[in-house]
Amino acid sequence: MSELNKTIIHIDMNSYFATVEQQADPCLRGKPVGVLKAQGRNCIIAVSKEAKLYGVATGSNTWEALRLCPGIILVPSDMDKYFAVTKKLIEIVKCYSPLIEVFSIDEMFLDVTSTQELFEGGATGVAVAIKERIKDEIGEWLTCSVGISYNKILAKLASEQMKPDGLFVLDRENLDKVLARIKPSCVCGIGYRMERKLQKLGITNLLQLRTLPYEYLLAQFGEHWARFLLATALGEGTDILNNMENIPEQKSVSRTFTTFRNLESKDQVKALVRNLSEEVAWKLRKMGMTGRCVGISVRGGGVSVFERRTTREEVDDGALIFDMAWGLFEGLEWRSSVRFAGVWMTNLRSSRLNSQSLIPEIKKKESINRAMDQVNNRYGYFSLYPGRLLGAETARPEPNGFLGDKKFLFG
Amino acid sequence: MAVVFANGKVLPRWMMWRGRKIELGKVLLEYQGKDSGVPLLFYSVQGATSSYGVVWNKDTNIWKLVEVHELDE
Numbered sequence: 306m307s308e309l310n311k312t313i314i315h316i317d318m319n320s321y322f323a324t325v326e327q328q329a330d331p332c333l334r335g336k337p338v339g340v341l342k343a344q345g346r347n348c349i350i351a352v353s354k355e356a357k358l359y360g361v362a363t364g365s366n367t368w369e370a371l372r373l374c375p376g377i378i379l380v381p382s383d384m385d386k387y388f389a390v391t392k393k394l395i396e397i398v399k400c401y402s403p404l405i406e407v408f409s410i411d412e413m414f415l416d417v418t419s420t421q422e423l424f425e426g427g428a429t430g431v432a433v434a435i436k437e438r439i440k441d442e443i444g445e446w447l448t449c450s451v452g453i454s455y456n457k458i459l460a461k462l463a464s465e466q467m468k469p470d471g472l473f474v475l476d477r478e479n480l481d482k483v484l485a486r487i488k489p490s491c492v493c494g495i496g497y498r499m500e501r502k503l504q505k506l507g508i509t510n511l512l513q514l515r516t517l518p519y520e521y522l523l524a525q526f527g528e529h530w531a532r533f534l535l536a537t538a539l540g541e542g543t544d545i546l547n548n549m550e551n552i553p554e555q556k557s558v559s560r561t562f563t564t565f566r567n568l569e570s571k572d573q574v575k576a577l578v579r580n581l582s583e584e585v586a587w588k589l590r591k592m593g594m595t596g597r598c599v600g601i602s603v604r605g606g607g608v609s610v611f612e613r614r615t616t617r618e619e620v621d622d623g624a625l626i627f628d629m630a631w632g633l634f635e636g637l638e639w640r641s642s643v644r645f646a647g648v649w650m651t652n653l654r655s656s657r658l659n660s661q662s663l664i665p666e667i668k669k670k671e672s673i674n675r676a677m678d679q680v681n682n683r684y685g686y687f688s689l690y691p692g693r694l695l696g697a698e699t700a701r702p703e704p705n706g707f708l709g710d711k712k713f714l715f716g
Numbered sequence: 717m718a719v720v721f722a723n724g725k726v727l728p729r730w731m732m733w734r735g736r737k738i739e740l741g742k743v744l745l746e747y748q749g750k751d752s753g754v755p756l757l758f759y760s761v762q763g764a765t766s767s768y769g770v771v772w773n774k775d776t777n778i779w780k781l782v783e784v785h786e787l788d789e
Contacts, residue, residue: 329745334786386758389747444745469747471789683753 310542312428315460316398316435317517319469321411322351325390326380328444335378337361339370342379344487351382354469355454359606375682384703387411388714390443395549397438401431406546407715408456410563410706414457416546428453432472458492458542464555465491482539484511491535499526514538555592559600559649560698567605569640574643575579576697578634579627581648583691584702586623588713591652592709594618595659596650599629616632619659622670623691626650717770717779728761728770733781738763764789 318324322340327333337356347367357376370377391410398405401424414549420644421427423433432451439447448470452463455476466483475483487510490500502525508514514522515538522531536542547553568574580603589595595622599612609622609713612633622624630648662668680689685701704714728740744760744767757772760783767785773776 325745329769330783330785331744331762332788384748385749390745393747484719629763679755685751685753 307543311416311455312421313383313454313457313460313544313546314415314417314428314435314466315408315431315454315457316394316415316449317452317464317468318394318411318414319448319450319462320351320353320357322382322387323353323356323386324385324446324447327353328446329386332451333378333380336447337374339365339377339379340382340608341367341645342382343565346381356471382548384410384705386513388704390447393443394439397435397442399549401435401633403548403550404546405549405709407549412461414460414546416544429472429474436470436472436491437701448577456540457546458537458539458540461493462487462491474595477540481512482526484538484540485513488536489514489666494533499530502526511538528693549715550704552715555594555653555710555713557649557651557653558585558588558594558596558703558713559647560588560700561602561647563644564643565698567644569642571696574639574646575631576694577643577646578630578699579623579691579693580699581646582627582630582699583623583694584700585648585650586674587678587681587686587702588710589621589653590656590674592713593656594653595621595650595656596654597651597680599626599633599652600647600649601633602645602647602649603639603643604636605639605643605647609645610637611647612637613651619654619656620653621656621675640666699714717772723765726757727757728779731770731779731781738768740768769788 323338326338326340326567333354337359338353339356339361342348342350345543349361349363349365349367349370351363352361356374356377361370361377367379387410393409395405395413395473398413398415402417402420406414408414417428419433424432436449439449445628447636450464450468450471452466452582453474454460454463459475463473466473478617488500488509489495489503490497492511506517508517514534515516519531519535520544526534560711562577563579574642583710597618598613598615599613602611614629614633616629626648640673677689687699708714717765720727720729727743727754727767729740729789730737741762746757746759749756749758753775759770759772761768766786768781771780773780773783
């Protein structure tokens with residue numbers, strides 16, 4: 306935390322994916338809408354405010370949603386569309402401060418400490434202007450809740466106070482009053498299990514946390530959480546943004562995929578792992594990076610496991626990543642069907658630091674990858690792909706809601 | 717497709733579809749995307765009885781109608 310009293314604005318788009326769909330298609334406006342991960346999938350990843358009134362929540366199953374709201378309209382998601390709209394949001398927000406943190410596809414922070422005086426109405430004026438410009442320049446159906454405070458955690462809690470389309474200022478004067486009505490689980494990082502534990506200790510809101518001595522919290526939750534809980538209860542937290550212009554180097558690159566149906570045959574799983582490995586390799590090469598640690602995670606039949614392996618060689622080749630990932634999968638002696646798989650690389654570094662190989666086979670592989678990347682960058686990913694994937698269903702790259710790969714998307 | 721160029725934007729105004737001239741009104745949503753590396757502009761535009769999804773391929777200057785949604789009465 307800095308010594309300056311900062312002014313941080315948190316912008317949270319309301320029911321984002323669903324409202325973008327309602328903006329694009331007026332027939333959906335004012336109606337309960339659920340956005341599915343994809344056509345044929347059962348998980349609802351976003352719901353409109355009209356659907357929320359029926360009790361349908363993000364993460365519901367389609368059957369659950371249809372039971373609560375038989376008239377709900379289910380539409381498949383279009384992550385490229387949402388990300389394109391997010392980029393327009395960023396362009397608007399950038400007009401008010403150079404210090405922006407894109408927290409996720411529908412949330413961003415901006416630090417207006419030194420720019421608020423340039424705008425009429427200060428930070429509140431900036432918030433109102435952003436809300437108006439979103440409606441004018443992107444679409445009138447899009448609304449956002451805005452929170453203003455002096456650090457990130459409080460700004461985020463402030464935006465939660467008035468939904469949808471709200472604006473709330475959380476300052477030192479109303480801090481205690483507001484914290485007394487916020488449940489611990491509203492804080493990003495505090496999950497269901499920790500809340501249950503806190504409830505057993507008689508803690509049902511953030512203000513009550515102050516009554517517990519640090520030593521007691523330490524014994525219950527360990528040092529990290531004890532410090533975090535107490536700081537949050539006192540209204541302390543970081544006010545330093547992970548700025549867009551200075552996105553930290555990516556520590557890992559991954560691609561996960563939940564399949565449409567259980568994959569029963571080994572060939573299907575093999576094709577999926579190869580597909581994911583190719584995407585990871587492509588992302589690495591696009592960022593000019595290589596990695597040494599390959600990991601695989603697999604779920605299915607109620608079992609969830611992950612395994613990883615570190616090599617001495619720096620890797621950015623899809624076939625090599627696949628060989629290592631598949632070796633790890635074979636080592637798992639997996640017996641049931643597969644519903645989810647993920648491949649990731651860690652121990653990353655810039656490929657410029659690697660010495661050029663003189664081995665002809667490796668040089669050949671590198672030039673093939675280069676040629677493949679050039680074709681795919683021009684004509685779209687998977688225009689050229691390994692023969693092993695011929696005929697297999699392919700998972701194409703798309704941004705996820707958490708924007709976990711910011712360096713790749715914005716870097 | 718007939719468009720106007722105004723304020724640095726390309727705004728669809730009317731289009732011929734199945735031999736009919738369809739007047740286009742308000743642009744409901746506009747965003748940029750790519751398909752196979754080709755830059756595209758996606759528009760959701762309101763007509764009198766329907767809303768339309770149209771895509772402009774900037775490379776070929778070809779417009780494509782991709783969605784039609786009948787508006788409720």
